[in-house]
Amino acid sequence: MSEFILVERRDNALWLTLNRPDTHNALNRAMAAQLAKAFQAAAGDDAIRAVVLTAAGDRTFCAGADLKGDAGGTFATGRAENPLVQVYRAMRACHKPIVGRINGAALGGGLGLVSACDLALAAAHARFGTPEVKVGVFPMMITTYLIRQLPRRRYWEMAFLGEPLSAEEAERYHLINRAVPAAELDRHVVDVLARLEANSPNALRVGKQALDLMQDMSVDKTLAYAELMIERLAGSEEAREGMAAFAEKRKPRWASVQGGHHE
The missing domain is CATH 1.10.12.10 (Lyase 2-enoyl-coa Hydratase, Chain  A, domain 2)
Structure with a gap:
């Protein structure tokens, strides 16, 4: 099976990297399953103090559901549980701080991953959007988190118009904790991990x-x-x-x- 998620232990933190850069790290069923499994493993490892979620490349964190590779049916599940729900539940059940290292655009389901992180730091060039209406669907799954994080009028505008927020706007609306220059992103993430590790x-x-x-x-x-x-x-x-x-x-x-x- 292809390794759609790279798992790396760095000191007491587990780094999970979305690894489909050729598709802008779009989520397919296999990738979602591997990501849920990685969070479940982290939850059961007492030596892990925090989890970092990031992605390969420097342009896109995650473009959302894979509309091409799975013939547009990645999350059209019928009676089966939506793959993104499995990921959300695994993240929620992982009682370790989850830090999003957002290295690029986070769209659709990718924005949902950002919103499910406990803390999120983003490169200044990152964009955050819900373009689902442009392809005939609506950001149903990710709304679970976003309606709790964004002002109603602002989120309605994103969902209805399909237009993204800049990293600066995402910080202003508290969707992320901080937007920083891309060259400084790792330094800020490592600093947050060090401060988390100092705590109980x-x-x-x-x-x-x-x-x-x-x-x-x-x-x-x-x-x-x-x-x-x-x-x-x-x-x-x-x-x-x-x-x-x-x-x-x-x-x-x-x-x-x-x-x-x-x-």
């Missing part, structure tokens, strides 16, 4: 899950859930170590990194 793995894992759940709760349920989770975190081994390290003015020694377990 257990707190990041529990916190990512909590943020995901709390956004759809009522205020009262959110407060009750938050009270429960902060009590659980405050009594954890990593919280005790973090507070001791703060008092002793030293770097914390996280148990879940050294011992390979979670609270």
Whole structure:
């Protein structure tokens, strides 16, 4: 099978690279399956502190569904689960920070991948769009995330007109965290990874899950859930170590990194 996803371990981060540059890294069924499997593997590896999602080349991160290679039917699934849903679910279940390294245009399903990342840094030349209406469909799957991230009027305009955002606009609308010169993209990604690694793995894992759940709760349920989770975190081994390290003015020694377990 062709390796549509390159998997590389760099220190404590797992780098996943979309690897179909000849098709602008368009998503086909095999690629989506390999990507979902890679996120599932990352979720089960306690030594991995973060996942970086990027793509081969410097022009396109992902052009969305492969409309040519699969005869335009990549995500016309019938009763089968949409391949992009499998990827989204694997990303959501991966309770490690997912950092998008967006090296070029992210369109359609590619924009969906960006929106499913926890943090996203993009090269200044990147564009972000939903051109589906131009080929007779609509950005249904990716709307799941985008309606939670973009102002309604702005997203409606993107979806109805099919016109992209610049990287600067994507940053302004909080679709990405930061747009940087392409030559500085790797430096910024590595800096984010270093700062993530300095923090409690257990707190990041529990916190990512909590943020995901709390956004759809009522205020009262959110407060009750938050009270429960902060009590659980405050009594954890990593919280005790973090507070001791703060008092002793030293770097914390996280148990879940050294011992390979979670609270």
